[in-house]
Amino acid sequence: MVGEHSSKQYDQELEAIRSKVLLMGGMVETQFDEAVNAFRVGNTEQADKVVADDHAVNQLEVQLDDACSHLIVRRQPAANDLRTIMATIKVITDLERIGDEAAKIARTAKSLHERGMVSFNHYETVRTISRATADMLHDALDAFARLDGKAAVQIIAQDDVIDHEFRTIMRSTITFMMEDPRTISSALDVLWVAKAIERIGDHAKNIAEYVIYVVEGRDIRHSKPQAVAAGGEG
Amino acid sequence: MVGEHSSKQYDQELEAIRSKVLLMGGMVETQFDEAVNAFRVGNTEQADKVVADDHAVNQLEVQLDDACSHLIVRRQPAANDLRTIMATIKVITDLERIGDEAAKIARTAKSLHERGMVSFNHYETVRTISRATADMLHDALDAFARLDGKAAVQIIAQDDVIDHEFRTIMRSTITFMMEDPRTISSALDVLWVAKAIERIGDHAKNIAEYVIYVVEGRDIRHSKPQAVAAGGEG
Numbered sequence A, B: 001m002v003g004e005h006s007s008k009q010y011d012q013e014l015e016a017i018r019s020k021v022l023l024m025g026g027m028v029e030t031q032f033d034e035a036v037n038a039f040r041v042g043n044t045e046q047a048d049k050v051v052a053d054d055h056a057v058n059q060l061e062v063q064l065d066d067a068c069s070h071l072i073v074r075r076q077p078a079a080n081d082l083r084t085i086m087a088t089i090k091v092i093t094d095l096e097r098i099g100d101e102a103a104k105i106a107r108t109a110k111s112l113h114e115r116g117m118v119s120f121n122h123y124e125t126v127r128t129i130s131r132a133t134a135d136m137l138h139d140a141l142d143a144f145a146r147l148d149g150k151a152a153v154q155i156i157a158q159d160d161v162i163d164h165e166f167r168t169i170m171r172s173t174i175t176f177m178m179e180d181p182r183t184i185s186s187a188l189d190v191l192w193v194a195k196a197i198e199r200i201g202d203h204a205k206n207i208a209e210y211v212i213y214v215v216e217g218r219d220i221r222h223s224k225p226q227a228v229a230a231g232g233e234g
Helices: A004-041 A043-077 A079-114 A122-146 A150-178 A181-216 A225-233 B004-041 B044-075 B079-114 B122-146 B148-181 B181-216 B224-231
Strands: none
Touching: A004 A043, A004 A079, A004 A122, A004 A181, A004 B224, A043 A079, A043 B079, A079 A122, A079 A181, A079 B044, A079 B079, A122 A150, A122 A181, A122 B004, A122 B044, A150 A181, A150 B181, A181 B148, A181 B181, B004 B044, B004 B122, B004 B181, B044 B079, B079 B122, B122 B148, B148 B181
């Protein structure tokens, strides 16, 4: 029913949406980097910027959802093409929530530094988890850009490392608090930052799962990691 | 282009999907109730059941996403009808994440009770927030069932109450921890439970926003509460 000309137009419009999603991905990556930096050096202006930038990310979410709807209505895609749009809609939601988490990190960074509560090496605590998560997010966006299913499988495995690191942070923070109860309030802020970072890792994992859904046509959400890896090789 | 007969079939198929989404909503409501109860009375079997039930919820998410895709491909809905499906897809995602949060509450409940760490009135701390959130979730699902935009506007306002209650819990928990550092580990578990409940409130708010999107054809995500209320009256 759909001619070659129309199908080509469809591909072009879909590519335009995908480019904008990658732009949105770049925006939330910057938000995350800047939020962690504001937390590290106590730059409250940078923290304010991250929160302000979240409005632009939110607007992009609404625009991109709209663009996906219009594409479906105008081009009436077949099942295979629709899968890509459905996955894109889900990726957009995850990117928006990453922006929310970055804004939370920025707000906590600001509050912590304004209260002058940085009583232990707060950045050291989250350094490993924030670097691992930044890499994971970058890799997930890259896999989405290249629709690289094999890379996506590897990204999903990285989430376990981040979850493990979060539990390590929790234990060490509890020790800090018990040794010096005056640090409890600021240590909790550090824990909230770590939790927000861990959530960003979850969202990056979701993005990788949607890439596999597009590439391999199978829904691997809620599968065991071994099953994912096995399918990814096959 | 779409005849009356086909349009009627579309409506029937959409209604079938919406019924199943409400069934999924009932499942996550039960999960949440049982998770809070397991936390309250220390019922580790009930906690295990909540975690096990999450698999059924996850399966339903995948099935329902599929059903939405098939409906779009088969019936090629117009813009207006597509809006309802798009909102339904987003609601499904939020319901699945509510199930995840309920499972987290259940796991924490189990760990807390198995360690025999319930050293202060842990349930009292989260009683108000858990009741308010259960009501909000129920109201959101009800608004989705009846596509009631006015109710949805009121539900969105309830989220501020829950966020405020969460901050109150945080302050009182910090006081507990400082007074008796031996309670730090268990108090943190209580905080994680409160945080998971607060997230469930966020997801209920998202559901209410999608109801307004369907009913009024406007996207009120990321709008100020006053703007939402003004539009809801108009």
